[in-house]
Amino acid sequence: MTQPDAAKLVGLLADPTRLAVVAALALGAADIASVAEATGRSQTEVALAARRxxxxxxxxxxxxxxxxxxxxxxxxxxxxGEHRPPPEPLSPDPAADAVLQAFVADGRLTSIPAHRGKRLVVLDHLVRVFEPGVRYPEREVNALLAVWHPDTAALRRHLVDEGMLSRAEGTYWRSGGTVEV
Structure with a gap:
């Protein structure tokens, strides 16, 4: 293997015996007998795996x-990593995009930022799922936020506390955040 190839490495390690041989070698075994002893495999199995x-x-x-x-x-x-295409920007603003790239992966929020400035960027991104002028029951708000993160109560509370959502009598509506025109 002159050029390292992640797919080929994964393929080589997909077999349990080959994986055990690699693990034993990584832990210090240096020959077929010591690998066989460390893995509980026969020397023949180890030799075949080592050949592959x-x-x-x-x-x-x-x-x-x-x-x-x-x-x-x-x-x-x-x-x-070099062959992976760059991620799609989540915001036209480079600073906001950097924050969003750090906290959003595969369309989900990986964690709620503790720092208020970063949390505001994330909340501004999330509040866009709510249409201005539409009233939402709490169950629907939770369903929309659950797509992003399992802690819907925390997200809902942050959105209300930051003035991006308003609530009265179990109904929520968008009252802040960036609106695209």
């Missing part, structure tokens, strides 16, 4: 001696 790992470039073999090429994991991770 050697063909894949992850293990160096010299007779019965084995050596894991652990540096390939970091190289494969870096290579996979």
């Amino acid at each position: 790992l050697g063909r894949g470039g992850l293990v160096r073999r010299d007779g019965a001696a084995l050596a894991l090429r652990a540096e390939l994991f970091g190289a494969a991770a870096r290579s996979a």
